[in-house]
Amino acid sequence: MQNQLQQDLWKAAQGPWESSVLPSAENLARARASLPAALPETGSSLESIQRHIVDDIVPAFNGGSISANYYGFITGGTTPAALFADNVVSAYDQNVQVHLSNHSIVTDVEYNAIGLLLDLFQLNRSTWYNGTFTTGATGSNILGLACGREFVLQNAAQRKGSKLQSVGEEGFFEVLSSLSLSGVQVLSTLPHSSLVKAAGVLGIGRSNVRNVCCTDDPLRFDLEKLEKELARTDKVSIVAISCGEVNTGRFATSGADLRDIRQLCDKYGAWMHADGAFGIFGRILDDSPEFATIKNGSDGIDLVDSITGDGHKLLNVPYDCGFFFTRHPNVASQVFQNANAAYLTAGNSEGPSVPSPLNIGIENSRRFRALPVYASLLSYGKSGYEEMLQRQIRLARKIYEWIFDHSAYTALPETSSKTELLAQTFMSVLFRANEETLNRELSNRINNSTRMFVSGTSWDGTPACRIAISNWRVDVERDYALVIDVLAKVAERQ
Template structure:
């Protein structure tokens, strides 16, 4: 491509972006999923072999817009896409993401004389801690990742480094860093036979992280209470927790589910419980990690306090006592995929650097920190070297909407979820899960997610397929207590309680009569 052609292509690209923005920002009224015809047509249009002569920009543009785009779902565009806690893309985030693509910064090394990209990321982390009502002096340490999976890998990796380092140091061994010496060597030095992760109903990404890090998926252990006296499936058995932490042959990380994926509920119920967990972790040298995914954003409801959301604010209390917190910006913050975050309150200990340091790359020597640097090079504290400038849409969203804007969004999402749960509780064809003794109890515990199943077994086996087949809304199929169930996860910024409730009620009402 010649420079003149490039200039022309960029000009045309800006015009296409403008058109796409207009489509993306207008009220969404089309089907949530593409039709079978649109999917088949889009697949047939895809090039099977690489041509010797390219199609050129104009023809490729038309191919993408006319053939490929109709085969994509409206996960981020439609407020009625309730699968996978997808979220959407706010106008501010969409604008910033186009700037990200145009300027294409590789945010791996802090080069203050070259770019402010790392400054933007650092400030965005600070604004995020403000939103989550965390002490910026303690928590403005972390990085943006591809999502909760990468963030949970970082949390467990830092936890593994912390607990094994402490165990090896107690035995007087100089072999203390897993990042430097390897897992087997440090475990031998520490006199341990294994590392374990203790949690209640953890997200699957924690199991994946345990597998990646050599901890082992089999060592992700449940500490769920078997009593279920208060109908909380995430309840922690505190006696079991202490027995596991006290094992002399194991080092432990405790992972708190702050927003369980199927129900949206919380593993803890207030500051006193978190204080006790913190005490036990300190007593036995364990790392305390919070998988905040989307539930951690309930902290923005603290002020002004409202009894309407007390179960959610109680579930988020004490998260500042953790050692690390992960969350997804591409969920509640409604920024484009992919974007997660990892926060750690131990910057001075060098845990992240010991695990993720990028060694022996001479061409990156200019990225070494100096004594006056407050911003670390991201490649030394995270999984990736090459990194997209994903912090800019986060920064733009936080600046654009502020604490009150996100608080309003979360309140609308919760109120819609409770309207749906209220209606389903009385519907003879459906049961809301986990089962509640009273409607008041159900509504009190409902946050952004409604889990339910059909009472008729035949209908329940294909319930998600029938709902999604209407293309008016989309739900995730899941399993609860060994049986199929459906999950409505409300996370899009376009949510409108009355309009969206009417759509959900009409679809589920018709499906129940099929």
């Protein structure tokens, strides 16, 4: 029985998602009714628990990872190699915390996977081989801002001739007070909400995430505004680059912009962080004219001090998985060093110098989430991931072109140039309905088809919809036909 259940689940996760993207109301109701009101006095058999999960709970899942037509959150999917590896992770349940060469291979595999990711993103190992895996972009953004906070305050101490001070060791308030500073600010344009959340978690404060955009473009940096903020004497600054804005998928900078921002950060002792949750994947594309705008948008990211990435987006590995890179090998350990736990000290090691993850990240107890990354990277290689991303981009551009030409819809951000719109399209499609009543209900009407799922969002203060294409199962012609059929029928029934 157990083997048959495992085979059924494996087959469902492997093959095309034949049913609706969202669960039916009946399946949701049945699943909720099956949940116990209280913990039973005696336990049930393994077989009955398996049947309960497979028969009652699984039918109430959405097809977010399994369906190519789930375009809501940028969740990607789970490649076959990653799914196999994730089952191994659960079966052996390794805790990846301390590098002990004679204890387990897991830290070596994780360290190797970091190197493979650097190769995929064309980041020099000699500079960037200082990273770790996290639960996702939120965790990685916390690491980036925490390292930035440490770095800019140490820079301020040096500039003032003060003894170097560590927030990790002495405390945020104490360091600010000794340097006569009122706080740390984060300077950005259209930052993702997780970056703002990270500022709140770290005591920087959500209100200290400041917008320094151009008046005619909310995503592009105004360098005069940026320098004015960087020059403040009462605060120190972290500059956060949106390498892929969440609604449009567009990039805040080009390579030339990043060089200018880098010069300003060096001049004023600021830390430069890139939130590349999905935008960093632009670096895996070739240099053909078809993808030139995207490649230019991710160009120069190697100039920043730290980078956030998300594995459970375009890398198509399971939740929860993010990664974090930094050019500064010692800053993370100053913040996250695990103190006063002799039993967690690494023993003698042979081979490469592999850092213990608990000293460079948030968690002491960590799932072996690097193994699905490792497996999927080996399975697809550079060319496989490039081909996957090309299909996602081509589908997004094909849908955008249809929306641009359709009288019932407006492609966003608004432009009179279809050529410009398509050139800037990465893997997100942002649009609205022209009729006001339909626009207010647009995402619900699309999702009620049960054939695809989109996210409702807001653009320029009005409702909009986003189609985010990220699943490895994408088929351009098949999925294009489905999407435009749904959108056309929604428009006809307004």
